[in-house]
Amino acid sequence: MNKILVSSCLLGEPVRYDGSSKPLLHKLLTLWQQQGRIISFCPEVAGGLPIPRDAAEIVSDGSVLTVSGDDVTKEFELGAKKALSICTKNQIKFALLKEGSPSCGRNEIYDGSHQGVKVSGLGLTAKLLEENGIRVFSENQIESLYLKVI
Template sequence: MYLISACLAGKPVRYDAKAYHYDAIQQLIAQQLAITACPEMLGGLACPREPAEICGGSALDVLAGKARVLTRQGGDVTQAFISGAYKALELAQRHQVTAAVFKENSPSCGRNFIYDGSFRAAKQPGAGVAAALLLQHGFAVLSEQDFFARLALQG
């Protein structure tokens, strides 16, 4: 069973209310091999919403209370990100997920890269808050690129 970022499953839940459509993901959902969730929406954030980035540290620092997630205008949305991450973890545990497929670059879901907190579209290596929490609890987390590369190798 996969836990997939809802935006990758065609649901318009990104901060800008956009979504992505991937046939392979739609097939997994149709075969009941995947569930979807948006950690930011699970945490109570609206859609659309201001873009947010991790500031002052890593996702693990956010989870430890040492860094924050801020919007471009300086609003502190840290608690919503933490709450959403824990709700995503609970879903993964309840549904016995074997891997999460999360949206790269997201402050919640990024697996290999996130934006650097400068709001200048500069990326840095690192995971988002939900991805880091799932990794911390032993779940495999893949970016969509990693997932599709794995599918191509299997096909």
């Protein structure tokens, strides 16, 4: 049975920068939880960032800066490496990650201006997983993920 790495915030865990969650209420996610397929993970927390924390975005040079200008690239990179390690250890080939996140964004991320502008792109964790053969899907693509894991 294929395991799936899932952003903790999608499972209702209050790990986002503002201490909130973004629970995904979907019958497939419930089914996968019942089947024991889900491995919950938050790369930002795993990388050592606190809850709550300043909002962060990827800027043009690829680094990750908070709204107050602090460089948190190392924490984001560490979280991404830990996600890859978990996937490797558990033979995970698929991930369901939170769209828009500088870690987990699959199709869109914020542009680095901290003005709420989204652009096409991958978060650091999503990018590292994809580069290592792990298929990443956003919460908006859960039906497509289902077709891969059945």
